Amino acid sequence: MYVEPSTNIKLLSNVPLDPSYEHTIYFSSSSAQSAYFSGLAKHSLTAQTYQRVNKGTMRVGLSADACYACNYLMFQNSGFGSKWFYAFITSVEYVNNAVTEITFEIDVMQTWFFNYSVGKCFIEREHSASDEIGENLVPETVNVGEYVFGNRTTSDLTLNYVVQTTCDPYTYEDILGSVYTMLDKKIVSGTYTFETDADSLVNYLYGIGLDGQHSDHQAEHQTQVANSTVAINIAPTTIKKLITHSGAMISGYAPRNKKLLQYPYTFIYVSNNQGGSAVYKFEYFLDSTPTFYVCGDRSGGSPAILYPSNYKNLGENTDEAITMSSFPAISFSSNYYDQWLARTQTQTLPNLLNGMTTSVAGGALTGNVAGAVAGAGLSTLGAIANLMNEGEQAKLQGSQTSGQTSGVISYWLGLLNFVVTTKCITPQIAHTIDDYFDKFGYATHRVKTPNRNVRPHWTFTKTVACTIKGSVPADDAKKICSIYNNGITFWKNGSEVGNYSLDNSV
Numbered sequence: 001m002y003v004e005p006s007t008n009i010k011l012l013s014n015v016p017l018d019p020s021y022e023h024t025i026y027f028s029s030s031s032a033q034s035a036y037f038s039g040l041a042k043h044s045l046t047a048q049t050y051q052r053v054n055k056g057t058m059r060v061g062l063s064a065d066a067c068y069a070c071n072y073l074m075f076q077n078s079g080f081g082s083k084w085f086y087a088f089i090t091s092v093e094y095v096n097n098a099v100t101e102i103t104f105e106i107d108v109m110q111t112w113f114f115n116y117s118v119g120k121c122f123i124e125r126e127h128s129a130s131d132e133i134g135e136n137l138v139p140e141t142v143n144v145g146e147y148v149f150g151n152r153t154t155s156d157l158t159l160n161y162v163v164q165t166t167c168d169p170y171t172y173e174d175i176l177g178s179v180y181t182m183l184d185k186k187i188v189s190g191t192y193t194f195e196t197d198a199d200s201l202v203n204y205l206y207g208i209g210l211d212g213q214h215s216d217h218q219a220e221h222q223t224q225v226a227n228s229t230v231a232i233n234i235a236p237t238t239i240k241k242l243i244t245h246s247g248a249m250i251s252g253y254a255p256r257n258k259k260l261l262q263y264p265y266t267f268i269y270v271s272n273n274q275g276g277s278a279v280y281k282f283e284y285f286l287d288s289t290p291t292f293y294v295c296g297d298r299s300g301g302s303p304a305i306l307y308p309s310n311y312k313n314l315g316e317n318t319d320e321a322i323t324m325s326s327f328p329a330i331s332f333s334s335n336y337y338d339q340w341l342a343r344t345q346t347q348t349l350p351n352l353l354n355g356m357t358t359s360v361a362g363g364a365l366t367g368n369v370a371g372a373v374a375g376a377g378l379s380t381l382g383a384i385a386n387l388m389n390e391g392e393q394a395k396l397q398g399s400q401t402s403g404q405t406s407g408v409i410s411y412w413l414g415l416l417n418f419v420v421t422t423k424c425i426t427p428q429i430a431h432t433i434d435d436y437f438d439k440f441g442y443a444t445h446r447v448k449t450p451n452r453n454v455r456p457h458w459t460f461t462k463t464v465a466c467t468i469k470g471s472v473p474a475d476d477a478k479k480i481c482s483i484y485n486n487g488i489t490f491w492k493n494g495s496e497v498g499n500y501s502l503d504n505s506v
Contacts, residue, residue, distance in 0.1 A: 003079065007075060008044070008075065009051070010044050011041065012041050015071055023491060025490070025493075033114075042069060043066065050080075057102065067092045073087050086106070087106045089102055108483075112480065117468065118452075121447065123446055125462050128506075132258060133288045134283035134284070136442045137262070138442065140442070143429070144264055151246040152422075153246070153421075154417045154418065155306060155417045159237070162234070163193065163201065167224050169196070169204050170210055170211065170214060172217075172221045177190050180193065196210055235296070236296030237296070239295065241294055242292070242294075243294060244291050245268060245290040245292070248262065253430045256438065259437060260437070266282065266423065267281050267424075268423075270322055270419070272418055277322070293305075293306070306321065438500055453490060456492070456503070457491065460490075
């Protein structure tokens, strides 16, 4: 039976696709697909004989020279259906002056584009549909190089001299204890604590009161200072305050992909300037805005603490606090004999009496009461003699310096502060990683349907064990799955294929 030739063949040039399948074009409809490729036709042939898909060759009534510029073709056996087949031209062979043989390979991605759907499979990496800080946290296998410092914020602790004593700093009268309030909680102390500046502290130590107006009994006051002062420190007067650090950044570079604005490409490094440090990640702060609480106890004996606010879903994340404890201690003069006497009155004399009672009781049990009393007396007298000798030695000591001035160099250098710093990769490394993310998206590591059209210009996807479902020959279906597993980029506009300079951000 005679079949009238009705096949349409179009030879195309400048089609930006090739058999490597690194790129393909995403179309929303088959009509848009055929219109695009038809627009690149260099030769259009009608009423041609039936073309077999798997044969891979066809002969056309054109000279070889007329076909050399063509790299793609499309054909439609219109007598048997409306489907267009798309193919790469792999070679052009001269037959005679009017006939050329073309070898082709079917483009399985375009030919069957609307004949299958991709099922859920493991996605190794792809471009994400959105790109906010903290949305894409799967680690990447890229080299980050060395870190450099960026923006810097200090806790700006207010430091002052903190004195613990048992006397009034103006009148030098005895004070047996005190109560102060910290964050609405009462704190009881066996000493009286006050804050002062350097000049007023000197007045206090000289015995003329903090205000310098109590010089009538200066010698007595100095003795009282020596007997009563327990400790002098440089310590923070801040009770609790909130500090805010700047947002995520790469120093000297503005990244296009926001994954570069999170760990390990940039993060917050907090130092206590005493060898301790902590790392905090921008992506775990509320709205990616780093805020920290700084707390200090003005008693001078407690460390200062810094901890993140609104971090990892906790309003005050004290579990991830960093402390600063080595505040300078200031030396001062004290009366060694008075301190010794106070100590022995409360400890040594009761022990002597207790020892004497024990000796007498032990002798009574053996029936030698008189001997026990005499022995106890001699033992006690010997102990008292030794005690009095210690007292004489203590008198000879006179005034002694208590405490030890330490850590003052940190105060001089302004290091008694927490320092909150942004650490980030270098601009050169950031540019390299940004280019990589531009082209290949982010590591995904999820089971889902692959993204093919979620960015303004191109979308890359790479699967593991891809599966498709549809009306596609088995060999071509297997090839399509292999293409997805190798990774492929879908471009929304054929004229933009390979142009990675476009802004593809969302």
